[in-house]
Amino acid sequence: MASHKESIIREPLITGKNITYAQITDDVLSPVENKPNKAWWIGFTVASLGACLWVFAVSWTFWYGIGSWGLNKTVGWAWDITGFVWWVGIGHAGTLISAVLLLFRQKWRNSINRSAEAMTIFAVICAATYVVSHMGRPWMALYCLPLPNQYGSLWVNFNSPLIWDVFAISTYFSVSLVFWYTGLLPDIATIRDRGTGWYRRIYSILSFGWTGSVKTWQRFETVSLILAGISTPLVLSVHTIVSMDFATSLEPGWHTTIFPPYFVAGAIFSGFAMVQTLLLVTRKVLGLENYITMFHIESMNKIILVTGSVVGVAYITEFFIAYYSGGEYEQYTFLNRFIGPYWWAGCMMYGCNVLMTQVMWFKRVRTNIAMSWVLSIIVNIGMWFERFVIIVTSLHRDYIPSSWAMFYPTWIDVSVFIGSIGVFFTLFLLFIRVLPSIAMAEVKLLLKEQSEQAKLEQIKAGHLDRDQVEFYKNSLKKFDSVDVSAYENV
Amino acid sequence: MSSTKYILGLFDDPDEMMHGIDKLQKNSIPIYDVYTPMPIHGIEAKLGIKDSRLGYAAFMFGCLGGTTILSLVYYFLGYDWPMNIGGKIHFALPDYIPVTFEWSVLFASFGMAFTFFYSTHLFPGRAPRVMDLRATNDRFVIAIDAKGNTPHEDITNLLKEAGAVEIKHNDRKYVSYE
Numbered sequence: 001m002a003s004h005k006e007s008i009i010r011e012p013l014i015t016g017k018n019i020t021y022a023q024i025t026d027d028v029l030s031p032v033e034n035k036p037n038k039a040w041w042i043g044f045t046v047a048s049l050g051a052c053l054w055v056f057a058v059s060w061t062f063w064y065g066i067g068s069w070g071l072n073k074t075v076g077w078a079w080d081i082t083g084f085v086w087w088v089g090i091g092h093a094g095t096l097i098s099a100v101l102l103l104f105r106q107k108w109r110n111s112i113n114r115s116a117e118a119m120t121i122f123a124v125i126c127a128a129t130y131v132v133s134h135m136g137r138p139w140m141a142l143y144c145l146p147l148p149n150q151y152g153s154l155w156v157n158f159n160s161p162l163i164w165d166v167f168a169i170s171t172y173f174s175v176s177l178v179f180w181y182t183g184l185l186p187d188i189a190t191i192r193d194r195g196t197g198w199y200r201r202i203y204s205i206l207s208f209g210w211t212g213s214v215k216t217w218q219r220f221e222t223v224s225l226i227l228a229g230i231s232t233p234l235v236l237s238v239h240t241i242v243s244m245d246f247a248t249s250l251e252p253g254w255h256t257t258i259f260p261p262y263f264v265a266g267a268i269f270s271g272f273a274m275v276q277t278l279l280l281v282t283r284k285v286l287g288l289e290n291y292i293t294m295f296h297i298e299s300m301n302k303i304i305l306v307t308g309s310v311v312g313v314a315y316i317t318e319f320f321i322a323y324y325s326g327g328e329y330e331q332y333t334f335l336n337r338f339i340g341p342y343w344w345a346g347c348m349m350y351g352c353n354v355l356m357t358q359v360m361w362f363k364r365v366r367t368n369i370a371m372s373w374v375l376s377i378i379v380n381i382g383m384w385f386e387r388f389v390i391i392v393t394s395l396h397r398d399y400i401p402s403s404w405a406m407f408y409p410t411w412i413d414v415s416v417f418i419g420s421i422g423v424f425f426t427l428f429l430l431f432i433r434v435l436p437s438i439a440m441a442e443v444k445l446l447l448k449e450q451s452e453q454a455k456l457e458q459i460k461a462g463h464l465d466r467d468q469v470e471f472y473k474n475s476l477k478k479f480d481s482v483d484v485s486a487y488e489n490v
Numbered sequence: 491m492s493s494t495k496y497i498l499g500l501f502d503d504p505d506e507m508m509h510g511i512d513k514l515q516k517n518s519i520p521i522y523d524v525y526t527p528m529p530i531h532g533i534e535a536k537l538g539i540k541d542s543r544l545g546y547a548a549f550m551f552g553c554l555g556g557t558t559i560l561s562l563v564y565y566f567l568g569y570d571w572p573m574n575i576g577g578k579i580h581f582a583l584p585d586y587i588p589v590t591f592e593w594s595v596l597f598a599s600f601g602m603a604f605t606f607f608y609s610t611h612l613f614p615g616r617a618p619r620v621m622d623l624r625a626t627n628d629r630f631v632i633a634i635d636a637k638g639n640t641p642h643e644d645i646t647n648l649l650k651e652a653g654a655v656e657i658k659h660n661d662r663k664y665v666s667y668e
Contacts, residue, residue: 171592171593174600175599204618208612214524215610217526222544
C-alpha cells in the first residue's frame with residue numbers, strides 16, 4: 001500500500017482536502033440515501049415521457065405492422081437498424097472501461113467504470129428492443145433460438161451473421177450484467193450496513209450476504225480479472241459480428257473487409273462520447289467533482305480523439321479502396337455519399353466524426369467542460385449519421401436505376417428513436433438513485449496514493465525533485481476542483 | 491468466565507491493520523478473519539490463504555461451452571438437417587467460430603461467477619454475517635476468536651499498540667441479526 005509512493009508527476013485521481021474513507025462513502029451514497037433534488041425530477045419527468053412515447057410508438061408498430069415505418073422495397077433496412085447499431089456501439093464503452101482499462105492497470109477507470117457499465121447495459125437493452133420491434137411479430141423472436149419445432153425440426157442457420165449476432169449480443173448483455181453486478185456486491189453491502197428497516201432488508205437481499213472477508217475479496221479480485229480478460233475479446237467480437245451483418249452481403253458500400261475494425265473503433269468512439277455526455281452532467285448534479293476529475297475528462301477526450309482519428313483513417317481507406325478497386329458500383333456508391341440526395345447526411349457523418357473531433361488536439365478544448373460536452377453530443381450525432389449513411393445511402397440506389405428510391409422516416413420511426421433515448425435516460429436516472437454511481441470500494445483503493453492530499457503530503461515531506469514538483473503543480477491548474485492557491489507556499 | 495466471544499480490532503488505516511496482523515501473529519494469536527471495505531493486497535499471504543482456483547473453473551466451463559455449441563451445430567446442420575448451400579460442405583467450420591467463441595465466453599463467465607458465489611456462500615437473501623457494521627464503510631476489522639485466546643487484556647493491548655482506533659469485546663458473533 002503506502003509502502004511505495006506513486007511518482008509525483010502523475011496527476012491525482014481524487015481531489016479535495018480531508019477526504020477520508022467515510023467521506024467517500026458519504027459523497028457517493030448521498031444521492032442514494034437522500035431524496036432526489038429538483039434537477040433529478042426534471043430529468044426523470046422528461047425521460048419517462050420519452051419512454052412513454054417509445055411504448056406508444058412500438059405498440060403502434062406491433063398493431064399496424066412494419067408498414068407504419070418509412071421502409072420501401074429498395075430501402076428495406078433503414079431507421080430501425082441505424083438505431084440498433086448506434087445503441088450497440090454506445091454500449092461498448094462500459095466494458096471497454098471496465099475490462100480493457102483494468103487489464104492495462106489504468107487506475108482512472110475506478111471512478112467511472114460503474115456508471116459506464118450501467119450505461120452499457122441500458123444501451124444494449126435499447127438496441128435489443130429495436131431488433132424485437134423490427135420483427136413485427138415479437139412473439140416470433142423465439143425462432144432466433146435453435147429450439148425443437150414442428151417443422152422438422154428446422155434449425156436456425158448458423159452460417160448467417162444475423163444468428164451470430166443473436167448469440168453475440170445476448171452473450172454480451174448477460175456477461176456485462178454479471179460483471180456489473182459482481183462489482184456492485186461490496187457497494188450494495190455498504191448501503192445495507194448503513195440502512196435501517198425495509199430499506200436495509202432490500203439491500204440485504206441484493207447484497208447476497210457480502211461481508212468483505214479476506215477470502216471473498218481475494219476471489220472477487222480473481223473473478224474481476226478473469227472476467228476482464230474474457231470480456232475484452234468479447235467486446236471486440238460483438239461489434240465485429242454487427243459489422244458482418246453488413247460486410248458479408250454483396251451490397252456496394254457494405255461489402256468491405258475493413259468493416260470489423262472500423263466498426264469496433266467507431267463503437268468505442270461513440271461509447272466514450274456517451275460516457276462523457278452523461279458523466280459531465282452527473283458529476284455536476286451529484287457533486288462528484290472530486291472523484292470524476294479533470295484528469296478523467298481529459299483522458300476520455302484523448303480516447304475520443306484517438307478513436308475518432310482511427311475512424312477517420314477507416315473512412316479514407318474506404319474511399320481509396322473504392323477508387324483503387326476499379327469497381328464502378330463501389331465507386332458510384334462512395335461518390336453518391338457526397339453528390340447524391342443524401343449529401344447532407346454524408347457531411348454530418350464526416351464533419352462531426354472526423355473534422356470536429358480534431359479540435360481535441362488542443363489541450364484547452366480537452367480540458368474545457370462545456371466544449372467537451374458539446375463535442376460529445378456532436379460525436380453522438382455524427383455516429384448516428386454514420387450508420388444512416390452506411391445503411392440508407394448504400395441501399396437507396398441499387399443496381400437497377402428503375403428501382404432507385406428515397407427513404408423518408410414516418411413519425412413512428414422518429415418516435416421509436418426519440419423514445420428509446422427516453423428509455424435509456426429513465427433507466428440511467430433510476431440507476432443513480434438506487435445504486436452507487438461510483439464504485440466506492442475501488443475508489444477507496446486510490447485514496448492513500450493517488451489522491452491530491454496524499455501527494456500534497458509527499459511534497460510537504462520534501463525529498464522530491466524540484467522540477468517534478470513544479471511540473472505537478474502546473475498540471476493541477478486545469479483541475480476545476482483543485483484550489484491552486486494552496487500550493488503557492490509549498 | 492467472560493462472555494466475550496470475539497475480539498475485534500478496528501483500524502482506520504489499512505497499513506496499520508497489516509501491522510496489527512503482524513503483531514498478533516508474532517505473538518501466536520490466531521486470527522479468525524479480517525473484514526475490509528476494499529481489497530487489501532498481501533493480506534491473503536499473511537493469513538495463509540491459498541491462491542484462488544477459479545481460473546481453472548473458468549477454463550473448464552469455457553471448454554464446456556465451446557464444445558456444447560459446436561456439437562449442437564454439428565447435430566443441427568451436419569446431421570439432422572444438412573442444407574445444400576451451393577454444394578458446399580454441410581459442416582462449414584469457419585462459419586461456426588463466432589458462436590463457438592460466444593458460448594465459450596458465456597459459459598466461462600457464468601460458470602466462474604456462479605462457482606464464486608457458491609464457494610463464498612453468496613446468494614440473494616443470505617443473511618449477512620457481519621461482525622461490525624462499519625467494516626463495509628471505513629473500518630478495517632481484525633476478528634479474533636476469544637475462546638481459547640486468553641488473556642483478553644493482552645490481545646487488547648497488542649491491538650492498541652498496533653494503532654487500532656477501537657477495540658470491541660463482542661458477546662455475539664454477528665451484529666447483523668437484530
